[in-house]
Amino acid sequence: EIVLTQSPATLSLSPGERATLSCRASQSVSSYLAWYQQKPGQAPRLLIYDASNRATGIPARFSGSGSGTDFTLTISSLEPEDFAVYYCQQRSNWPQWTFGQGTKVEIK
Amino acid sequence: QLQLQESGPGLVKPSETLSLTCTVSGGSISSSSYYWGWIRQPPGKGLEWIVSIHYSGSTYYNPSLKSRVTISVDTSKNQFSLKLSSVTAADTAVYYCASPSSTAAPWFDPWGQGTLVTVSS
Numbered sequence: 001e002i003v004l005t006q007s008p009a010t011l012s013l014s015p016g017e018r019a020t021l022s023c024r025a026s027q028s029v030s031s032y033l034a035w036y037q038q039k040p041g042q043a044p045r046l047l048i049y050d051a052s053n054r055a056t057g058i059p060a061r062f063s064g065s066g067s068g069t070d071f072t073l074t075i076s077s078l079e080p081e082d083f084a085v086y087y088c089q090q091r092s093n094w095p096q097w098t099f100g101q102g103t104k105v106e107i108k
Numbered sequence: 109q110l111q112l113q114e115s116g117p118g119l120v121k122p123s124e125t126l127s128l129t130c131t132v133s134g135g136s137i138s139s140s141s142y143y144w145g146w147i148r149q150p151p152g153k154g155l156e157w158i159v160s161i162h163y164s165g166s167t168y169y170n171p172s173l174k175s176r177v178t179i180s181v182d183t184s185k186n187q188f189s190l191k192l193s194s195v196t197a198a199d200t201a202v203y204y205c206a207s208p209s210s211t212a213a214p215w216f217d218p219w220g221q222g223t224l225v226t227v228s229s
Contacts, residue, residue: 046217
């Protein structure tokens with residue numbers, strides 16, 4: 001089973017700052033990694049798929065990078081609505097899936 | 109646009125079977141060649157994939173839950189359903205159904221709003 005480890009668990013930042021979130025896989029997942037955003041009381045929303053592609057309607061301030069075992073989600077300048085929990089997900093053995101444990105981006 | 113809605117009892121007794129249905133509107137389950145899914149989230153915790161199903165009936169299970177999970181699809185009703193047997197308090201969670209994305213398949217998007225299922229006597 002592929003394990004995804006996200007870091008940090010919590011990121012405390014101010015609006016306008018840059019956020020850098022990490023997701024590390026226990027073995028290579030190639031580029032088969034996505035990022036989701038979840039706000040309180042809401043379902044997750046797809047942000048980035050296949051490591052670096054923005055999903056439909058996602059603002060350009062969100063970007064993804066990486067391949068193999070190390071991936072990064074970057075939010076270039078935090079907007080108030082970006083404070084949420086972010087999950088990575090892998091599909092290298094699709095249609096089986098694994099999620100990371102999440103990173104909470106909170107207002108400093 | 110595609111919408112998903114979970115339905116089912118919000119309270120299930122320990123050792124009984126949890127049953128949920130996901131109703132799809134704004135599109136057809138049969139129109140996607142990818143897999144639909146169930147995912148759950150215990151209160152205050154992360155996401156756990158449970159099972160995926162293709163409209164043909166092909167299925168893939170999370171190995172940790174496989175022995176207790178049954179999934180089915182009814183294309184005539186545009187629904188797919190989840191059963192989880194022998195539930196315990198550890199199965200208390202928000203249960204989400206999710207669609208393969210129309211532009212980013214096979215990734216899940218959109219998801220249903222989720223339904224909280226509490227296991228308690």
